[in-house]
Every structure is written in structure tokens, then in C-alpha cells.
Amino acid sequence: MTATGRLTQTLGPRTRRLVYGESGPEDIRQELGATTTVDLAHVVMLTERGLLPREAAAALLRRITALRADGFRALYDLPAPRGLYLMYEGHLVAELGADVGGKLHTGRSRNDLKATVTALRLRAELAELLGEVLRLQGVLLARARAHRAVVMPVYTHFQPAMPVGYGYYLAGIATALDRDVDTLHHVLTQLDRCPLGAGAVAGTDLPIDPARTADLLGFRDGPLHATDAVAARDILLRAVAAAASVALTLSRLATDLQLWSTQEFGFVDFPERLVGGSSAMPQKRNAFLLEHVKAKAALAVGAWTASAGAMKSTPFTNSIEVGTEAVSAAWPALAAVRDSVLLSQSLAGGARPVPHRMEQRAREGFVTATVIANRLVARGVPFRTAHHIVGDAVREAVESGATELGPITLPGDPGADASADPGTGPLELPGLLEVVAEHDRGGGPGECDRTVRVLRERLAGHCDRLAGHRAETDRARRRLDEAVRDLVARTPEETEGAP
Numbered sequence: 001m002t003a004t005g006r007l008t009q010t011l012g013p014r015t016r017r018l019v020y021g022e023s024g025p026e027d028i029r030q031e032l033g034a035t036t037t038v039d040l041a042h043v044v045m046l047t048e049r050g051l052l053p054r055e056a057a058a059a060l061l062r063r064i065t066a067l068r069a070d071g072f073r074a075l076y077d078l079p080a081p082r083g084l085y086l087m088y089e090g091h092l093v094a095e096l097g098a099d100v101g102g103k104l105h106t107g108r109s110r111n112d113l114k115a116t117v118t119a120l121r122l123r124a125e126l127a128e129l130l131g132e133v134l135r136l137q138g139v140l141l142a143r144a145r146a147h148r149a150v151v152m153p154v155y156t157h158f159q160p161a162m163p164v165g166y167g168y169y170l171a172g173i174a175t176a177l178d179r180d181v182d183t184l185h186h187v188l189t190q191l192d193r194c195p196l197g198a199g200a201v202a203g204t205d206l207p208i209d210p211a212r213t214a215d216l217l218g219f220r221d222g223p224l225h226a227t228d229a230v231a232a233r234d235i236l237l238r239a240v241a242a243a244a245s246v247a248l249t250l251s252r253l254a255t256d257l258q259l260w261s262t263q264e265f266g267f268v269d270f271p272e273r274l275v276g277g278s279s280a281m282p283q284k285r286n287a288f289l290l291e292h293v294k295a296k297a298a299l300a301v302g303a304w305t306a307s308a309g310a311m312k313s314t315p316f317t318n319s320i321e322v323g324t325e326a327v328s329a330a331w332p333a334l335a336a337v338r339d340s341v342l343l344s345q346s347l348a349g350g351a352r353p354v355p356h357r358m359e360q361r362a363r364e365g366f367v368t369a370t371v372i373a374n375r376l377v378a379r380g381v382p383f384r385t386a387h388h389i390v391g392d393a394v395r396e397a398v399e400s401g402a403t404e405l406g407p408i409t410l411p412g413d414p415g416a417d418a419s420a421d422p423g424t425g426p427l428e429l430p431g432l433l434e435v436v437a438e439h440d441r442g443g444g445p446g447e448c449d450r451t452v453r454v455l456r457e458r459l460a461g462h463c464d465r466l467a468g469h470r471a472e473t474d475r476a477r478r479r480l481d482e483a484v485r486d487l488v489a490r491t492p493e494e495t496e497g498a499p
Contacts, residue, residue: 010081028072031084034117036064037480038196039104041216044483045209046106054487056100061488063095085110107208108199111230111318112223115195118327120217122236123191123473125334130184130466132341133246137174137181137459139349141452144171148448151432152267152358153367160365163432166267166353167452168445169256173348174455176249181462183242188469190235194219198229201318216483218476230318233326237307240330243337244300250344254293257351261287266357274350289343296340303333362432364403366394371435372408 043060046052052060067074072088080087092101148167153160194217197203197210203226210222223229260267270287278284310326369390376386393408440446 025071025073025076028075028084031117032072032075032088033068034120035085035088035113036068037120038113038116038213038217039064040484041213041480042108042196043104044216044480044487045212046103047487048212049207049209051106051206051208052103054490056096056103058488058490059096059100060092060104061484063092065484065488085113107204107206108196109201109230111200111323112195112198112226114323115198115230115233116217118233118236118323119191119195119219122239122330123188123218125331125338126184126188126191126239127466127469127473129243129246129334129338129341130181130188130462132338132345133177133181133184134459134462134466136341136345136348137177137455137462139345140170140174140177141456141459143167143348143351144174144448144452147353148452149433150353150355150358151362151436152353153362153365160361160367162370162439163362163367163436164439164445165436165448166358168436168448170348171448171451171455173249173253175451177246178455178458180242180246180249183245184239185462185465187235187239187242190238192220193224193229194222195229196222198223198226201230202226216476216480218473227317231316231322233307233311233322236327236330237304237311240300240304240307240333243334244297244304247297247300247337247340250340251294251297253344253348254290257347258287258290258294261290261351265361266354267361269352269354270347271350271352274347287347289347293340293343293347296336299336300333303329359432366397366405368432368435369394369405371438372405 040061043052043057043064047054047057067088075088075091078087078091089101089104092104095101144167146167147170148165150166151163152166152169154162154164154169194210194214196213196217197208203223214220214222257268259265261270274287274289276286276288278286306329307326310321310329314321372393373383373386373390376389377383381389389408390405393405397403397405436445438446443451
């Protein structure tokens with residue numbers, strides 16, 4: 001199809017390539033796969049509303065189904081001067097005649113069709129991404145439970161701060177991802193209205209039934225506002241933002257693991273299946289996959305910026321900037337985040353903590369200093385005073401070459417040991433594992449088991465919620481398949497008296 005009635009010519013070859021690209025078989029299968037799913041639902045609805053004769057509907061459905069079954073092979077070599085959709089529609093007209101093929105587009109526009117295809121693809125990709133993030137949550141929480149007793153220093157400003165467990169650290173990553181999961185679920189639930197029926201920009205005066213097509217495609221309802229349905233892609237923008245948040249969290253995990261896997265730290269080791277060597281340096285053992293995880297976050301953040309920039313200051317109506325250019329940046333971003341999650345599943349599951357090295361650095365990093373200060377507070381010493389006393393002790397220990405704190409004397413009491421309890425006599429400072437366990441307030445590492453339990457319960461709920469979404473989508477697919485089979489199977493004699 002090249003002419004439109006109003007126009008008698010089309011774009012030149014070079015301009016056409018710039019605008020529509022050169023679609024190969026995979027591009028055709030991907031775009032028309034979703035488009036023809038919408039077409040099947042649309043034909044069923046048009047027939048039920050009396051806008052399309054049943055014989056014409058059956059012919060359309062048979063041809064569309066045949067194209068889908070063959071991967072659209074018949075369209076591979078056809079020219080597409082005005083894009084894939086009109087090439088495909090032109091094929092239907094050529095095969096079935098204008099009285100049949102020309103009726104497919106009744107009661108709709110490429111605008112609401114394109115918005116619907118975008119919503120279907122986004123819904124599928126979000127569900128897939130969400131499922132992979134939930135699998136990553138399972139890995140993190142399993143490792144958190146397994147390594148909760150492996151003591152390590154937690155760092156602030158790249159300096160040893162306090163003793164925690166490696167499992168506690170992993171539970172922290174899982175806690176952050178839990179919020180990302182909530183956001184992804186929220187975006188997925190916002191994809192509940194099917195844009196089909198909005199037409200070009202203001203609906204239609206034909207007696208269509210948008211609720212029926214919405215139901216067949218797995219949406220809760222049709223458009224609430226036609227202009228909004230074709231003008232807005234804010235849900236896609238939120239989806240990219242939610243995915244970018246996942247990627248940002250994983251980039252921080254990757255940064256820590258890469259630093260901790262260096263010889264200087266030696267906290268974490270990776271099996272050979274997760275590292276690479278060097279083409280020039282024989283000794284190298286590079287945890288290079290972590291760099292891919294870190295970099296993919298940039299793709300997601302950049303995609304959000306590109307999409308938002310394309311949408312900014314556009315008129316609130318259907319526009320190429322929003323519906324095409326802004327949308328095109330989202331798909332590579334979602335794919336990059338999915339890859340980042342998949343890599344993180346392997347890396348988080350494969351990373352092996354080195355307990356003796358972690359504990360050694362915890363002991364040498366004076367990470368119990370805050371505990372000692374708090375013990376002074378328990379004896380009635382003001383916290384700021386205790387802070388200075390312990391700070392002085394740390395400085396003196398460093399200057400003397402010691403790696404651990406010795407007895408601390410209170411001001412005005414040269415013989416008193418700050419670690420002594422006046423009610424029970426001298427008291428040794430507890431071991432690192434005990435110190436970790438005693439930090440059981442405010443979400444500290446002593447509450448790691450509770451944290452993991454809560455997150456596992458939430459993970460189960462998230463999995464149930466996603467399973468419910470997938471089940472409803474599957475039910476809609478079956479409803480559509482049954483409606484199509486019913487129309488295709490009926491003979492002309494059977495349809496004469498059909499309602």
C-alpha cells in the first residue's frame with residue numbers, strides 16, 4: 001500500500017530507510033506477532049458487534065493465523081514504503097480482496113493500535129524482568145542465610161566501620177531490591193487499560209466494544225480517555241525508571257564484590273566459570289562480569305533520559321516523538337537490565353566468602369570501637385565523652401603499631417578499665433560474632449534472621465502475585481484462541497442463524 005487517497009506518492013527510498021529502517025525476518029516476526037494478536041481480538045469484536053460479516057471475519061482470521069504459524073514468511077520480501085503494518089494490511093487486501101482485507105482497520109487507527117502493541121510488549125517484558133528479579137531475590141536470601149555467621153567489616157567512606165555478617169550485607173541488597181519489586185509490580189498493574197478503541201485521538205462513532213477487545217487481550221478495561229490513550233507513554237517511562245533502579249542497586253553490589261575480590265581485600269573468591277584471564281598477563285584472574293553489571297545500569301539511566309527528553313514539551317496528542325522515538329529507547333534498556341539481573345544471579349550465587357580474611361580485617365580495623373563507646377555510655381559516661389575516650393585509644397593504638405584496642409582507662413580513674421562492669425568486676429570485650437549478635441536493634445546484623453524471614457515471606461507474596469498476573473494473561477489468551485476457533489470453524493450455513 002503506497003497511496004492514501006489524499007497522497008499519491010510516498011517517501012523516497014533513503015528517507016524511508018531512515019524512518020522505518022530495513023526490517024529483517026526477526027523484526028517482522030516481533031512487530032507483527034503482537035500486531036496480529038491485536039488483530040485477532042479486533043476481528044472477533046467487530047464480528048460480534050455486527051461490523052464485520054462472519055464470512056469475511058473467518059477469511060481474515062484464517063489468513064492471519066496462517067501468517068503467524070509460518071512466521072510471516074510470505075511478507076519477508078514485500079516492499080514496505082509506509083512501514084510494516086501497512087505492508088501487512090496491503091498483503092491481506094491483495095490476498096483476500098478489499099471487501100475483506102480492507103475491513104480489518106474498521107473502528108481503529110494505527111495510533112491506538114501502536115499504543116496497544118506497546119502496552120502488550122511492555123507487559124510481557126515487565127513480567128519477564130520481574131520474574132528474574134524474584135529469582136535473584138531467592139539467590140540472595142539463600143546466601144544470606146548460609147553466610148549470616150561470616151563476620152566482616154562494613155565500610156563507610158571506604159574505611160572499616162562496624163562488624164556485620166556477609167549474609168547481613170546480602171540481605172541488605174535483597175531489602176533494596178524488594179522495593180524495586182514493589183515498584184515493578186505497581187507499573188505492571190497500571191497496564192490495566194487497553195488503548196484499542198481510542199482511534200486516532202478521539203475515539204469513534206462506530207458501535208465498537210473496547211471492553212471486549214480489552215478482555216480478549218488480558219486488560220481490565222478499555223480506554224478511559226481516548227486522547228490520553230494515544231498521547232501518553234508515561235507508564236513506559238515509569239517502567240524504565242523502575243528497571244533502572246534495579247540496575248543501580250545491582251551496580252552497587254557489583255562494585256562491592258569487585259573491590260572485595262581484589263588481592264588487597266581478598267574477601268570474596270569466584271570460581272573459574274565466573275572469571276576471565278588476560279591475553280597478555282598470565283597471572284590475571286579478572287572478575288570482569290561485574291563490570292558488565294555496572295555498565296548496564298548506565299544504559300537504563302541513559303534510556304530514561306532519552307525517553308523523557310523525547311517526550312518533553314510535545315503536544316498532548318499522538319506524536320512520533322512520544323509513540324515512536326521515546327518508546328524505541330526503552331526496549332534495549334529493559335533488555336540490558338534483564339541481562340544484568342541474570343548475571344547477578346550467577347555472581348551472587350557463585351561468590352564465595354573468605355571467612356578468615358574477613359574476620360582478620362574486622363579485627364584490624366578497630367570496628368568494635370563503637371561497641372566500647374556504648375559500654376561506656378551504659379556505665380553513665382556521656383556519649384560524646386565516650387567517643388573521645390575511645391578515639392584517643394584508637395589513635396594511641398595506631399601510633400604504637402597495635403591492631404586491636406587494649407584496656408581503656410577512664411579520665412580521673414587511672415586504674416579503672418572501661419570494659420569492666422562495676423557490678424561483676426572485670427569483663428572481657430565479647431568476640432566479634434557476639435558483638436554482631438548484640439546489634440539486634442534498628443535493623444542491625446543481630447536481626448539478620450528476622451530480616452531474611454520477612455523478606456522470604458514477601459518474596460513468596462511477590463511470586464504469588466506474579467503467578468496470578470500470568471494466569472490471568474494465559475486465561476485471556478485462551479479466551480481469544482477459543483473465540484477465533486469458533487469463528488473460523490463455523491460454516492456459512494451455521495452462521496446464517498447465529499446471533
